[in-house]
Amino acid sequence: MDEFLAYLLQFSLLNQQQLDFIASKATSLSLRKDAYLLEAGQVPRQVGFVLEGVIRICYYDNKGDEITRNFIDEHRLATDLRALEYGLASSEYLQAVTDCRLLVFAKREWEELAHTIVGWNDIMNRITAQHLREKLARISPMMAQDATTRYVEFLENYPRLANRIPLSYLASFLGITQSSLSRIRKQLR
Amino acid sequence: MDEFLAYLLQFSLLNQQQLDFIASKATSLSLRKDAYLLEAGQVPRQVGFVLEGVIRICYYDNKGDEITRNFIDEHRLATDLRALEYGLASSEYLQAVTDCRLLVFAKREWEELAHTIVGWNDIMNRITAQHLREKLARISPMMAQDATTRYVEFLENYPRLANRIPLSYLASFLGITQSSLSRIRKQLR
DNA sequence: AACGCTTTTTGCCAAATGGCAACTGGCGGC
DNA sequence: GCCGCCAGTTGCCATTTGGCAAAAAGCGTT
Numbered sequence: 001m002d003e004f005l006a007y008l009l010q011f012s013l014l015n016q017q018q019l020d021f022i023a024s025k026a027t028s029l030s031l032r033k034d035a036y037l038l039e040a041g042q043v044p045r046q047v048g049f050v051l052e053g054v055i056r057i058c059y060y061d062n063k064g065d066e067i068t069r070n071f072i073d074e075h076r077l078a079t080d081l082r083a084l085e086y087g088l089a090s091s092e093y094l095q096a097v098t099d100c101r102l103l104v105f106a107k108r109e110w111e112e113l114a115h116t117i118v119g120w121n122d123i124m125n126r127i128t129a130q131h132l133r134e135k136l137a138r139i140s141p142m143m144a145q146d147a148t149t150r151y152v153e154f155l156e157n158y159p160r161l162a163n164r165i166p167l168s169y170l171a172s173f174l175g176i177t178q179s180s181l182s183r184i185r186k187q188l189r
Numbered sequence: 190m191d192e193f194l195a196y197l198l199q200f201s202l203l204n205q206q207q208l209d210f211i212a213s214k215a216t217s218l219s220l221r222k223d224a225y226l227l228e229a230g231q232v233p234r235q236v237g238f239v240l241e242g243v244i245r246i247c248y249y250d251n252k253g254d255e256i257t258r259n260f261i262d263e264h265r266l267a268t269d270l271r272a273l274e275y276g277l278a279s280s281e282y283l284q285a286v287t288d289c290r291l292l293v294f295a296k297r298e299w300e301e302l303a304h305t306i307v308g309w310n311d312i313m314n315r316i317t318a319q320h321l322r323e324k325l326a327r328i329s330p331m332m333a334q335d336a337t338t339r340y341v342e343f344l345e346n347y348p349r350l351a352n353r354i355p356l357s358y359l360a361s362f363l364g365i366t367q368s369s370l371s372r373i374r375k376q377l378r
Numbered sequence: 379a380a381c382g383c384t385t386t387t388t389g390c391c392a393a394a395t396g397g398c399a400a401c402t403g404g405c406g407g408c
Numbered sequence: 409g410c411c412g413c414c415a416g417t418t419g420c421c422a423t424t425t426g427g428c429a430a431a432a433a434g435c436g437t438t
Contacts, residue, residue, distance in 0.1 A: 067333050082322065125314030132321035133271065136328070140258050143332055143364030144250065146394070146426095167416060175332030180395055182417050335396095336425070356386060369425055371387050 001026060004049050004103050007075055011130075012123045021116065025109040031055075031096040037078055038094040043087055045107045048078035053100030054164050058172075059092045068172040070135060071097070071161055078102065081128055084110070098164055147176045148184050190215060193238050193292050196264055200319075201312045210305065214298040220244075220285040226267055227283040232276055234296045237267035242289030243353050247361075248281045257361040259324060260286070260350055267291065270317055273299070287353055336365045337373050 004026070005019050014022070029048070031037060037055060038044050048055075055078050057070040069092065072078045080090040084107060105113070114120045138157055142150050151174060155162055162170070171181040193215070194208050203211070218237070220226060226244060227233050237244075244267050246259040258281065261267045269279040273296060294302070303309045327346055331339045340363060344351055351359070360370040 061330070061333065065333075067330070069329050122311050122314065125311065125318055128318045129314055129321060132318060132325055136321060136325055139325070139329055139332070141250070141256070143328070144254075144256050144361065145364075148394095166414095172333065175334075177396055178415090179397080179417080183395090186417075355384095366426060367386080368388080368427085372425090375387075 001103065003051060003075060007049070008123065011126050012119065014117070018117055022113060025105055025113060026103045027106070029102045029104045031100040031102065033096055033099050035096050036093055037096065037102070038080065038090055038092075040091055040093050041089050043089050044080050044084040046079065047081070047084065047105045047107075047110050048094075049103040049105075050074050050076050050078055051101040051103055053102075054097040054161060055094055055100060056097050056165075056169055056173075057092050057094060058169075066172065068169045071158065071165065071169075071173065073158075073161055077127065077131070081124065097166070097169065142175070147174065147180055148187070150174045150176075151181065151184050152188075190292065192240060192264060196238070197312065200315050201308065203306070207306055211302060214294055214302060215292045216295070218291045218293045220289040220291065222285055222288050224285050225282055226285065226291070227269065227279055227281075229280055229282050230278050232278050233269050233273040235268065236270070236273065236294045236296075236299050237283075238292040238294075239263050239265050239267055240290040240292055242291075243286040243350060244283055244289060245286050245354075245358055245362075246281050246283060247358075255361065257358045260347065260354065260358075260362070262347075262350055265320070266316065270313065286355070286358065331364070336363065336369055337376070339363045339365075340370065340373050341377075 001023050005014075005023065008014060008019075008022070028051075031053070037048055040059060050072055052074060055072040056068050057072065058066055058068045061067050072094075078094055080092065080094075082088070083090040114124075117123075138153075142153070145153070154170070154174060167181060168178045171178040174181065176184075190212050194203075194212065197203060197208075197211070217240075220242070226237055229248060239261055241263060244261040245257050246261065247255055247257045250256050261283075267283055269281065269283075271277070272279040303313075306312075327342075331342070334342070343359070343363060356370060357367045360367040363370065365373075
């Protein structure tokens with residue numbers, strides 16, 4: 001729990017009373033590898049915060065191929081905040097890549113936080129904006145680079161992730177085939 | 190000016206007095222094709238809103254090649270909001286791709302808006318988050334697709350842009366070479 | 379119309395990547 | 409220890425894309 005509060009304090013000044021209130025709203029959840037935290041078509045009903053493990057965001061393209069769009073590891077929010085806010089069905093899956101431990105806020109509790117904590121939405125918007133900026137900053141240079149460079153930079157940007165992710169997911173995230181990625185790895189040794 | 194106020198009203202409920210106040214802070218600016226609204230290394234001192242024309246966001250990679258990271262067309266904010274907020278130097282260029290007409294708020298005026306209009310930062314965070322989400326939603330599927338698909342989808346996503354942008358910028362944005370894009374175009378007719 | 383400048387198109391070949399299928403290796407269940 | 413399963417690797421060849429340089433097309437100026 002303290003991990004989440006420390007995370008919030010990066011984005012805001014919250015007093016002890018507020019922190020206690022926030023803590024009182026959280027529950028904990030374990031996910032087995034491959035289990036879904038959220039499935040496409042569902043309306044999200046909770047917000048997760050990853051304490052341990054890796055979750056991936058994926059969807060299916062118009063050819064039916066599964067595409068991994070992103071990874072969420074420790075100390076990141078796992079939910080579709082937009083879909084949650086507007087009560088929309090999500091278009092993506094959130095699936096555990098490894099066994100995971102999460103902190104979870106049910107939608108009702110989350111909204112109570114929004115009503116009770118002054119500036120809660122402001123904090124969330126900041127967090128959202130920062131996460132999106134980081135993702136964008138990592139993803140947008142990737143298109144202009146070849147597969148090897150993309151892989152090497154992934155290793156630099158997410159050093160703690162590479163050895164926990166199946167090759168197929170990583171290849172899909174990098175926009176190359178599994179075979180190509182395997183060959184690239186080989187060449188790098 | 191009304192265009193900008195209408196834009197704001199999409200994200201918020203502002204009364205007439207607030208709108209008038211906002212309007213009083215804006216000035217207008219014309220940019221010639223190829224002129225810079227912001228250069229890398231500079232600390233941004235203003236926020237632009239594109240009334241007419243196209244601006245691109247670009248930077249130089251470690252090989253010295255110029256990469257176009259995004260386009261900003263009518264009714265979009267043109268600035269580095271993060272750098273502006275924290276007084277940081279921007280790492281990117283904002284360059285006019287065509288002649289442009291902009292609405293401009295100097296940093297000082299922009300901050301006065303933040304202090305005067307209740308919820309101004311909240312509005313800006315919403316706008317930022319939404320823009321980032323849109324960009325991400327368009328960019329992230331691109332890596333998994335071949336160059337032709339990326340080009341076709343660009344045409345669908347930005348129908349009003351394609352004919353106003355030099356081929357080289359577009360190719361760079363799509364992560365392919367100018368020659369390849371030219372060949373792809375040829376094949377599509 | 380002729381010129382100079384920039385943008386776009388092409389040709390040629392090399393390199394990177396994809397598609398498919400077979401092979402290998404690790405690991406848990408029996 | 410053997411088997412089966414899954415993830416990762418490799419071989420083979422087709423396709424895509426890049427790199428480079430030359431040619432063509434567009435455009436404004438004179």
